[in-house]
Amino acid sequence: MDKETTYTAAxxxxxxxxxxxxxxxxDIDRLSGYTxxxxxxxxxxKDKLTKTDEEIRKCLxxxxxxxxx
Numbered sequence: 001m002d003k004e005t006t007y008t009a010a011x012x013x014x015x016x017x018x019x020x021x022x023x024x025x026x027d028i029d030r031l032s033g034y035t036x037x038x039x040x041x042x043x044x045x046k047d048k049l050t051k052t053d054e055e056i057r058k059c060l061x062x063x064x065x066x067x068x069x
Contacts, residue, residue, distance in 0.1 A: 001040065007048045014041040 001010070017038045020026055026034075 001044045005044065007045060010041045010044050010048075014038055014045070017041070 017034050021031065021034050021038070
């Protein structure tokens with residue numbers, strides 16, 4: 001994944017891959033490649049969600065600390 005890739009773009013590509021994999025016309029010779037790419041996209045999305053969650057929690061912690069004073 002390059003630094004330009006967005007969560008939305010990765011999710012759209014993942015959805016397209018899943019569609020190809022579920023198709024009765026799916027080329028078995030390409031299935032392994034589709035699976036590997038899907039795994040990479042899933043890892044990217046999970047990492048992005050985890051980082052976003054951490055950032056939000058940090059902001060909320062700071063907000064709570066400010067209101068406790």
